[in-house]
Each structure stands twice: as C-alpha cells, then as structure tokens.
Amino acid sequence: MSEPIIALDGIRKTYRSGSLEFEALCGIDTAISEGEYVAVVGPSGSGKSTLMNILGCLDNPTAGRYLLAGEDVSTMSEAQLAEVRNRRIGFVFQQFNLLASLPAWRNVELPLVYAGVSRHERRERAVAALTRVGLADRTENRPGELSGGQQQRVAVARALVTEPAMILADEPTGNLDSRSTADVLDLLDELHGAGRTIVLITHEKDVAERAGRNLVISDGQITSDRPTARAGVSA
Ligand code: ADP
Ligand code: MG
Numbered sequence: 001m002s003e004p005i006i007a008l009d010g011i012r013k014t015y016r017s018g019s020l021e022f023e024a025l026c027g028i029d030t031a032i033s034e035g036e037y038v039a040v041v042g043p044s045g046s047g048k049s050t051l052m053n054i055l056g057c058l059d060n061p062t063a064g065r066y067l068l069a070g071e072d073v074s075t076m077s078e079a080q081l082a083e084v085r086n087r088r089i090g091f092v093f094q095q096f097n098l099l100a101s102l103p104a105w106r107n108v109e110l111p112l113v114y115a116g117v118s119r120h121e122r123r124e125r126a127v128a129a130l131t132r133v134g135l136a137d138r139t140e141n142r143p144g145e146l147s148g149g150q151q152q153r154v155a156v157a158r159a160l161v162t163e164p165a166m167i168l169a170d171e172p173t174g175n176l177d178s179r180s181t182a183d184v185l186d187l188l189d190e191l192h193g194a195g196r197t198i199v200l201i202t203h204e205k206d207v208a209e210r211a212g213r214n215l216v217i218s219d220g221q222i223t224s225d226r227p228t229a230r231a232g233v234s235a
Contacts, residue, residue: 003070004031005166005197006055011064011140013050024050025061026220032199034165037192039200039228047220048201053169055199056089057081069165087112090159092194094171096151098143098158104130109159115162119185129157133187151178156187166197173207185210 013025025045032038040048053059054066057073067072068084076084080211085091098107108126117125130139133153152172159167169188173181185207192198200211208214212231216224 005034006032007067009065011061014062037198037211038213039208041208042217090164090167092169092172094174104218133157179198
C-alpha cells in the first residue's frame, strides 16, 4: 500500500445553531491511500456531506486531526487551503453547480482562471477535458442546452482540468437517469485507472459497489469498512 493521502484521527463535527448542538460526526478514524477508490455510503443525514466538506477543506472539523498528504490541514494558511481546493482536489456535486450563463468550456476553465493560467492555455485545456468526457461537440453549449448527464460530465471535466490528485464526488449520480449514471461511473473508473484517488459519496449501494472499498457511515460514525467485489481492479 502506498502512503495515505488522507489520514483522519478522531474527526468530530458539531453544528451549533443558537443553543442547539448537533454532533454530525462523532469521531472518524480512517486512512485512504493514494490511488484508492473509496465509496462513503450511508443513509441520508448520516454525515456523508459533512465528511466530504472536511475532506475537501471546505469546512473545519470541531475536533480531531486531518492529515492531507502528510500535512496537518489545521496548520495551513488560507492561501494554502485555497490552493488545495483549487488544484489538488476536483469536486463533483449532485447539483452540478455550473454557471448557467457560461458555455461549457468557460465553466470548465474556471479553476484555471483562479490558478492564473493564460487565456490561450485555459481554452485548450478546457476543450481537452471536455473531449475526455465525450463532449467535444458541446463546448459552446450553455448548461441549459445540455441534458443532466451531459451537465454532470461538464462538471467532471471541470473537476479534472487542473489534474488534481484526488476527486471528491458527493452524490454525483443522485440527479441522473440510469444511462447517465452509468456514463459518470465509467468516467470515475477511468480516472481511477489513470491513478487518481477517488472518494465517492452515495446512499446507493449499487453505486458504492463500483468502488474498491466501502466505508459505511451511520449517525456520524463508521460502522463498517470493507473491500468490495471490485477491490484490486485496475490502478
Ligand atoms: P448526508 O450527506 O449523509 O445526508 P449531512 O452531512 O448533510 O448528511 O448531515 C448530517 C447531519 O448534520 C444531518 O442531521 C443534518 O441535518 C446536520 N447538518 C448538516 N449541515 C448542518 C448545518 N449547517 N447546521 C446544522 N446541522 C447540519
Ligand atoms: Mg449529503
């Protein structure tokens, strides 16, 4: 096994609103190796998105330690965190999160704008990423002119345009029909085959089976951690 890209030690998250407190994560200990394909599976409300937000450095844990590629996230500066979110991790969300007014390629180039890449190179890389997800002929279309499955593929292209080491996908197939679900899962397989670490969050057991390992989460705790039938496939 290679070095862990993610190491979590006693991660807790307590949400506070007024005098109410809710413990969404109650002590998560786990490690994910570089190149692994892990599905985090559990029912709605079990803490999956909370965990993903912490893994993606979009939110801070209330307690515990998160080492990302060996580095303690709590000691990173805002600039370092922005760099992690923008270049080292690619995000895919259930709602696609595309900007409706921009054509597909402009959506895909956005992370490169933040990364300060030249205009010419941005366009080239965005078109290459869209080609990779099978949308070479849709680069000029706005999200509203694309099907749900195509929109999610644009979002995957946006996630991979910076060549991140890790893809975090939160219910990426939650809004898709079965055909588009299969397309997006095939894309994740491909990215995993190319050496990326994938963390896929889902409440669907058959989607989770596409990964090599399942972390089952229930009421903010890991209740099972097991290889799937696909463990050892590819990479
Ligand atoms: P999942 O993604 O598994 O459906 P979440 O991580 O979104 O679960 O939520 C876990 C629990 O934390 C839920 O009970 C949810 O209501 C609660 N929760 C999530 N976000 C907040 C928040 N910002 N404030 C208060 N409670 C929250
Ligand atoms: Mg969720």
